[in-house]
Every structure is written in structure tokens, then in C-alpha cells.
Amino acid sequence: MRIGIIGAGAAGLAAAFDLSAAGHKVVVYESAPFIGGQASTIPVGGSQLERGYHHLFTNDKVILDLMADLDIAESMKWYPSRVGTYTSGKVYKTTTALDLLRFRAIPFLDRIKLGLFALRIGRIKEWRDLEDQTADYWLRERLGGMAYEKVWAPLLQGKFGDFYDQIGMPWFWSKIQTRFASRQGIRGREMLGYPDGSFDTIFDKLRSVIESRGGEIHISVPVTKVEVVDGMATALITKSSTGEQIREEFDTVLSTVPSFSFPDLVELPDDYKKRLTDVHYLAAVVVVLELSQQLTDFYWMNIADPDVPFLGLIEHTNMLPKDWYGGRSILYLTNYLDRTDPMYKMSQDELLDIYLPHLKKFNPKFDRSWIKKVHYNALSAAQPIIGTNYSNAIADHRTPIKKLYLANTTQIYPEDRGTNYSIKMGRKLADIILKDAQQNWRTWK
Ligand SMILES: Cc1cc2nc3c(=O)[nH]c(=O)nc-3n(C[C@H](O)[C@H](O)[C@H](O)COP(=O)(O)OP(=O)(O)OC[C@H]3O[C@@H](n4cnc5c(N)ncnc54)[C@H](O)[C@@H]3O)c2cc1C
Incomplete structure (x- = not known):
């Protein structure tokens, strides 16, 4: 198969890695002049540094597995992190559970409540039971008081602005789960992962392996259209650096572009389009x-x-x-x-x-x-912004156009977006594409 992939971020490159391993020809188009998407880097003082701060948690297993597959597992290093919280005009150390007990910005009883409450959320296994509630409502009702008003409410408001009271509780649940997993006991600090040489170590190795298998990765080449014939994706139209339109035929197309720009590339039925534009x-x-x-x-x-x-x-x-x-x-x-x-x-x-x-x-x-x-x-x-009851609203990876797939961060749920989950999604999409090709190829052709 010839497979066209739109976007050379974590999801697109992870999919290209597995599809090229299965013997298929992958061609990845990236509009930016660099690979890595949101986790890409800039040169700083002789090293590469992420455009936006990046680290991993100890339960980010899928990216660690990919690094092992790429033979670069040893470049992941773990570091203790020091966390502070600025509130009421002062910086407080909030690295360990014991620090929380000394968090004088709120009364002692609220500190105990805050710690016990995080433990309680950490023990919840079934996030589906939380789906119909917003984090703001759930936390206000069950925690409330200074522990909510001084700690979680300002953080939710800071992160999500006017949307803070629309965020579904599974988002908050998954954040607590991740942070617990990265802590070593009640006294323990959080351990965070960072690859030697930056996240580029992963992206550069992905690129070299994909290219060694005959795959192509084109940077500064935006895709402007997905061509559809009889309800089936057949080709990609790209724009070269000189502004020339180029048409390339593909058997299958995977797009990793954000939901708001996907409808610019292809005509979609209203109900699917609404799922995209609602986020x-x-x-x-x-x-x-x-x-x-x-x-x-x-x-x-x-x-x-x-x-x-x-x-x-x-x-x-x-x-x-x-x-x-x-x-x-x-x-x-x-x-x-x-x-x-x-x-x-x-x-x-x-x-x-x-x-x-x-x-x-x-x-x-x-x-x-x-x-x-x-x-x-x-x-x-x-x-x-992921609201309540989102499992009923997620856009399917299989779009209504045959042989056209979508994988972007709105389809990561209940976890919050992150490189680990984009890689997991990219690898899952490679699997779906390979299975669909086996099962449907004759009827589609
Ligand atoms: C500030 C910030 C901090 C973060 N911190 C962390 C962290 O600490 N740890 C962590 O794991 N994750 C972190 N993340 C999240 C993580 O970076 C992303 O979840 C992940 O990189 C997304 O990968 P992706 O491939 O799904 O999407 P993207 O990285 O967005 O890749 C999509 C690619 O498609 C390209 N594209 C778009 N339109 C077109 C087109 N028409 N033609 C061709 N190409 C196109 C884009 O240029 C982009 O490169 C952070 C994100 C941000 C913004």
C-alpha cells in the first residue's frame, strides 16, 4: 500500500513507523519546517530545547516501549522534580504529601482534606462513573472550602480560562492518576522523565528508521486537499515551496491535523463535521x-x-x-x-x-x-476542551470517507493529551489501517 500521512508530530510519525515496518510505503507531509509538532525543539546554547516545556511521567509506558523498539531506551533519564505553588503572595513548596501538611495558605483541616481527597480520587478506578459531572461541580460539592477555592479552582481557571466550569471530571481524574503514578510514596518526590538530547532523540530516530525503510518525510509541505472519488480518499494535493500544487495518489490517508482544520481539507457529512467543530x-x-x-x-x-x-x-x-x-x-x-x-x-x-x-x-x-x-x-x-459525557461525542478514527482516517488530540480520552497518548493513538491507527486493508480491500477496490 501507499499511505499518505498528514502531519509529522508524535501521532503521524508513530503510525508511519509501524506501517513502514509492515512493508508499506509511507509518505509523510508536514506543513512546518521541522518535525515533532507540539513537542518540536529549537536550538538553545548548543542543545535542543522543546518550544513548550516537555517531560514524561513514569506511567507513560507507550512512549517508553517505542523508545525500546527504536533501540534508544537508555537515553530516557529520570529526575526528581521540585514543585511549588504561588498563592496569596507567597511561594509554597508542594513537592511531597508532607509539604501539603505545611501548606499554610489554607487552614490545617483543609490541608488534611486536600491530601485525603487526592488519595480518594487516586483510588477511583472507573472514570466512566464521573463522566456526567464537571470537575468544577464535583470538586466544589465534595471538597469545597478553602482547599478548593485556594488550590484547585484557581488552577482550573488559569488553565481553562472561561471554560473552567465545562471541563469533564475524567480530565481531573486522569491528572491525579498520572501524578500519583510518578510519586514514590508519601515522602517521595515526583520523578519525571526527559530523554538525553531532548525529545528530538525520539523524533530523529523515528525519521531515520522510517526513511531507511523507504518512507518519505517532507517538511514545509502543507496538504491543502484530500481528493475523494466515489466516497473514497484517493489522493493528496500538496503545495510546494514555490506554490505549485502537486497531486499524489494514495491507497489510504491518515490525517493528524487538528479538528478545526480537518474540514478545510475534505468535505465531510454534517454529523461527523459537527463532532469535530464542537470541540x-x-x-x-x-x-x-x-x-x-x-x-x-x-x-x-x-x-x-x-x-x-x-x-x-x-x-x-x-x-x-x-x-x-x-x-x-x-x-x-x-x-x-x-x-x-x-x-x-x-x-x-x-x-x-x-x-x-x-x-x-x-x-x-x-x-x-x-x-x-x-x-x-x-x-x-x-x-x-473536553466536557462532560465526551465518550458519546468523540469523532471516530474511521471517518465517513473510506480509506481516510483521523488521529488528533481530541480523540485522546479520558487521559489528557500528551506525547505518550499521541504515540499510542498513532500505533493504534496503524493497526486499524492494516486490519481494514486486510478485511475490506476487495470490496473497496
Ligand atoms: C505547551 C505544551 C506543553 C506540553 N507538555 C507536554 C509534556 O510535558 N509531556 C507530554 O507528553 N506532552 C506535552 N504536551 C502535549 C504534546 O506535545 C502533544 O500532545 C503531542 O505532541 C501531540 O502530537 P500529535 O502528533 O497528536 O499532534 P501535533 O504535534 O500537533 O502534530 C500535528 C502535525 O500536523 C501538522 N499539520 C497541521 N496541518 C497540516 C497540513 N495541512 N499539512 C501538513 N501538516 C499539517 C502540524 O504542523 C503538526 O506538526 C504539551 C503540549 C503543549 C502545547
């Missing part, structure tokens, strides 16, 4: 600062304070060695925003003017002269 996405705006000095002691800082104009502060070099990045401290300032939010349209300098005065809250000595270089990245399809 709203938040964009991520990430500013990366190369600093001459360390800002805080923490790798991950939750911001539970609406007066701070960013959602998170991730100091990458508090988990990974500074000397990888020319001795600089690497600090991400991140926000999830609606694409209509004026902040999404702001330039790097406009954002810095708003953000920088707040850095003194985390270190009073901070000075603008510490900033040696700034990188700005905006990702339009960063976080799908």
Missing part, C-alpha cells in the same frame, strides 16, 4: 527566557493567583543541567489562551512588558538584565 481548543503562548541566573528553586510552579498574568513558570534547568544550555537558566512562562484573547495576538515584547514585573514575586532580586535571550512560541491547537 474547542485553547492555544498555548510560551515565552522562553535564557537567564544568567536561577530565578527559583523549583522546576514546576503552579500559579494559583489570578493577579499573575501567566499560568505557569517552569524552570527547566532546575531539573536538567544548565551546562547543556551554555550555562544559562532556562525559564518557560506559559499561558493557555483562547485564540480570540488579545494576549494571543500580542508580540513578544508586549507580553514581556506585562509578564516581567511579576517575576520579582518569585525572586525579589530579579532584574531585566538577567535576560540574555528570549524565544516566543504560539501553538494554536495546544489543549482541547
